[in-house]
Amino acid sequence: MRKDTVVVAGGRPAHEHDAPVNPPVVLTSTYRGVGEVADTDRSYARQTNPTWEAFEEVLAALEESPCPALSYASGLAAITAALTLVPVGGTLVLPRHSYQGSMQLARAWEQRGIFSVRTVDVADIGATLDALDGADMLWIESPTNPMLEVADLPALLSGARQRGVLTCVDNTFATPLLQRPLTLGADLVVHSATKYIAGHSDVLMGAVLCATPELRERLHAQRTLEGAVPGPFEAWLALRGVRTLALRVERSMASAAELARRLSEHPAVAEVRYPGLPQDPGHERAAAQMAGGFGSVVSVVLDDDAAAAERLVAGLRVWTPATSLGGVESLVERRRRHPEEPASVPESLLRLSVGIENVEDLWEDLLPGLDALADR
Template structure:
């Protein structure tokens, strides 16, 4: 791999393109090949860096792992997993039975479901915090083994003062993990803000085309990286070679996609806030948004997720969604296409998320097409 230290000074836009490539030698391919083999020729005592069996390691993962770690500015190669949840599971395994976990009160609902499972099956204490309320959040850190943060949160878009929370968690003796899925490494680098571990659902922006499910863990610590890798080998939560190859191909355009989508998101958030059929909009890029101050201080942009509440309740939210023709009603986010969903359609979503809240994952289509579709669907609401 051409993963030399000369990449260190390059801008993220360049890193997405150049990292994880084969060495530039005569006749070598420009892209890393997909290696389809479950096992490798090997005899005698295995050497530490030898490929043996693809549940342990394979060269098809490495270019993607190197590219993600270069974007997160990490010292260690990242560790790719079969899904974002598999990546999260590896990090939650750091909490000993009977230990303590701190999680956001709003976060990806399956992460919170996982925390509930830890309570029931591993006697782990779980304390939920409002990540936007720094002083009260810090009070929960006492005796914590792991402080798991997500910022911006899914789906409420709360934004944390990450450096302050991370410092306080470390002072309390806890490890800190940050789910950086919404921000992407282009807009936020939690390791540089002091976090120990970063997680992505690479299903979303990193891969970017709604065609693979993948996760990744990134850390600066050789020990943590080794532990996460060992977890992956032990649990077999490994990614298929095609998926990882596709994710690397998607990653090449991460900067173009994120920049285009977040420009659309800002424009839509501004227009939606003026719409008579919209009761509330959240987007950290709006100066009036509660997350604006923290996002401006600690992020390089505001992302491409917008949430809105139409005037009315569940019926109006569902009706608005059913009037859309360009936007796709679907769960998940971070693809090139604009999607949306009413989050409380899931009975497992937190009851403190408003029932009519619609999460928009803004894509890279033309802004006027996106707006016209939203506008007509809102105008179709009665009253």
Template sequence: MSTAPHPSAAGLSPATVVVSAGRPAREQGGHINPSVPLNSTYVSRGVVSPDELSYARGDNDAWHPFEEALAALEGGADGGAAVDGGAVAPATAILFSSGMAAVAAAFSLVPDGGTLVLPRHAYQAGMVLARQISERHGVTLRYVDIADTDAVVAALDGADLLLVESPTNPMLEVADLPAVLGAARAAGVRSVVDNTFATPLGQRPLEHGADVVLHSVTKYLAGHSDVVLGALVTRDAALAATLREHRTLHGAIAGPFETWLALRGLRTLALRFERAQASAVELARRLAEHPEVAEVRHPSLPGDPGHERAKAQMNGFGAIIGVRPRPRPGAGDAAVTGTGPAAVDRADAVVDAVRLWLPATSLGGVESMLERRRRWGTEAHTVPEDLLRLSVGIEDVEDLWRDLDQALRA
């Protein structure tokens, strides 16, 4: 079934675009939702044209509605703001079988022997992949504090690709996107921004000069903890073709049912994210005053290092919170800094004590989740061992607070 842009999409708010984009063409008696096309191959003869459907691994109509909707969101319903005063090209979204498949495609842009600049704190599986690429393909890795603009700019010298997470996972550092992406463009370095935490409702990195935007669709975009998908978005047609080719040759393709579920989840993104974000702001405020909490990270807090930057460049502060429980009396100096068995036991006890929050490793779903991040051996060692990452869902904020409060006091 063909899709068509909403006839009045230009100028609509993102909250409307998530509902209206990627719909079937308006025809009398037609469908209002895309169907689930189940085809591995298509009728095809003669020379195959570039935009022709022939074999579903290369392209298929199951992906198109979601890709059109995400492109409209990240690119802006009316094309978005021009970069460097030039004409704005339409955004293209490319759906992948997982967020890691999208990360792998982005990293493939670094040539053998090249240089990749990446945050010291970022999604840990992506960091493992970066180290493997470094070992197998001679790629130099330059780790930076993504919130330190001068350090990022200095690291761009002779680099091939800059990966940005903002806010970072799990430390919630906020990058100066206009500055670091502008510097990358000036240095001729391609840039990829992981926008999973902020979503296109919170920020649109293409408008700040990013070459590619990356999403784990599994998280907020799909939003119901029932699919695993990823996506890349770019305005560069040649770059889009390169990334599509990577998807085809590596077989990193999405299934039709998962894609349909992701699009269905996307329709409520604005409502879900608004609720989760508002609850996160309130919970962060209360946690910062809690006697059993040593440290809270959330950009909404006036004392948070990323507050002013997030306030200037984001629409809201996101729904992820970092919390370190206060160590028990007599736990020792190591526990105060978030290290050692006492600190780990204290954080694990909080996870064990919650009854409404779900102990789980993902985020961005309708349900609130938490975990101690350093339980993963591949997490960065600069992350405190007792750091709890909280993904705030859409439950009643008072119920969430009562559960957190009793777990911290247990």
């Protein structure tokens, strides 16, 4: 089945007479059973839940994983699980513009002496491969958050494999509809399902996908012990969101491409970072490795300071000023309002998460603030 059918047809109950069309929300903390517990048994709800299983099945089909996904309580819980595969005393290689939560977590563990961290410009193949010498895990975001740099996934994933370095790709921005890192050689994929997958800014959830049953088994055992599991209702909401993933991505991506083009021609804008623009440094690479589009996040650097950027955001009515991305509603945020965001992210950079509203309303909302900046 094609991916826009999988989002609708995956994770459904068996096709039997009288069966419900949708999986139920299974509210239970334990399962009936007597005698010794086998590996395959459902024994306690920290281990598994039928509602998660439906979500895990459809996500695995989308990512073309050989084994079901693993659900987590949030994207950061999924990231935490994947990072525990870096051995104590080992080395993690991380993009310098990673999602700031991943960066903060990695730095916190480095400070505790658990592992050391090397940061790289993940768009630079040579520098990234050089940084893998003696490393244990390569973490990749592509496009990166919020600079939208594009990594050469096939080159980095095969280079890491040759060096015996485990790889994990945070595929939140691209979604499995546009990019499937496991098919390009990644060992692990993580998602903040909070974003595009659930898609309505009403649930926190995460997922990990593994290239081998052995890796999945290891993370599954660890998830059961550590307990960072979602509630069944969260999994049901995320699955409900997945049903419209293809439509939402198609619509928001078309609007993002149009807004990126218009923004790049506005005199108040110093730079637009969006791999869909022909002049973007990541354009050719993204065109080669992303199927059918470039995503729905656009970063705009204004030709002005932080205060001017904040003024523009404060004047918007259709866009919601908020952190996060991937929902039906368009969100905008000056990323450097977070003190943790690195200084290499420009002070006046606005990250736009384009939603599914009419693109003309989104543009007309932005335009007066941009014109006012250009007139100053």
